[in-house]
Each structure stands twice: as C-alpha cells, then as structure tokens.
Amino acid sequence: MVTKDLYDIALCTVKNINLKKNGKAGHVACALETVSGIVYTGICIDVPCSIGICAEQAAIAEMLKHGETKIKRIVSVYEDGSILSPCGRCRELISQLDLDNENTVVAINNDQKVTLKELLPERWDKKWD
Structure with missing residues (x-):
C-alpha cells in the first residue's frame, strides 16, 4: 500500500451520490500527496452518456488550482475499500504534468506500489524530453 494515511484519506472521501438517470459520483475517490506534502482529493463522476471524470483527474485539478504539479504518491479507492490502479488516461495525465512525476509512487492494488515510470x-x- 502507498501508506495507510493516504489510503485512509481516500477512503474517507468516498461518498456515493446518485445523479439523474443512472449517473453516480463519489464511488471512487483519490488522494494524492505533492512533493510539498499537501494532500489533494477528488471523486469520480460517471453519467450514462460517458461524460465524466476519474477521481484522479478531480484530485489533479484541485492540485493544479493551487499551483502544484509534482505528485509524490497517489492512491485511488473504490467504495468497497479496494485500491484501483489509475487508468491509462490518468497515468498519461500524471506524466504530462511534470517530468519529475515519472517517480510518483502509485498504488496499483492493496499490496503493491510502483513508480509511474x-x-x-x-x-x-x-x-x-
């Protein structure tokens, strides 16, 4: 696991929200820590027409809003408490923010972490490069 504290923050951020016409939000949450030590969180948004965002994208948007680009570690948690590895789009997004993000520690399941590289x-x- 990335670390229990970051996992716990993500898990506490999970909040299922039912949206119009079978849409939902908050069943996946993400917590990321920047190299400055600040933690940002985000939740997913899924609607039937395939418009939505991943929890990682929401957390990254919050981080960027505060002028940061370097992610030290990141974890995403499903509503049942299991860790979800970032999708390819989120992996690519993280890599495009800062050259140092190739060293971001990514939780890919409950027992394993790897670098984005x-x-x-x-x-x-x-x-x-």
Whole structure:
C-alpha cells in the first residue's frame, strides 16, 4: 500500500451520490500527496452518456488550482475499500504534468506500489524530453 494515511484519506472521501438517470459520483475517490506534502482529493463522476471524470483527474485539478504539479504518491479507492490502479488516461495525465512525476509512487492494488515510470515504460514523447 502507498501508506495507510493516504489510503485512509481516500477512503474517507468516498461518498456515493446518485445523479439523474443512472449517473453516480463519489464511488471512487483519490488522494494524492505533492512533493510539498499537501494532500489533494477528488471523486469520480460517471453519467450514462460517458461524460465524466476519474477521481484522479478531480484530485489533479484541485492540485493544479493551487499551483502544484509534482505528485509524490497517489492512491485511488473504490467504495468497497479496494485500491484501483489509475487508468491509462490518468497515468498519461500524471506524466504530462511534470517530468519529475515519472517517480510518483502509485498504488496499483492493496499490496503493491510502483513508480509511474514502471507503469509507462515506453514513453511516446521520449524524444521531447
């Protein structure tokens, strides 16, 4: 696990919200810690027409709103308490924010953590680094 404190923050952020016409929000929550030590959280939003955002994206937006780009560690938690690995889109988003984010520690399940670099080993944008 990334660390119990970050996991607990994410788990406490989970709040199921029923939206119009089978939409829902808050059944996945994310907590990320920046290199400055500040923790930001976010929840997912899912609606039937496929418009929505991941919890990681919501937490990242909050982080960016406060002028930060470097993520030290990140964890996303489903409503049952299990850890969810970030989807490919979220992995790519994290990598595009700051070069140092390749060292972000990512929880991928309840027993394992890896760096973002391990999740994205063959960078498509390597020639622009």
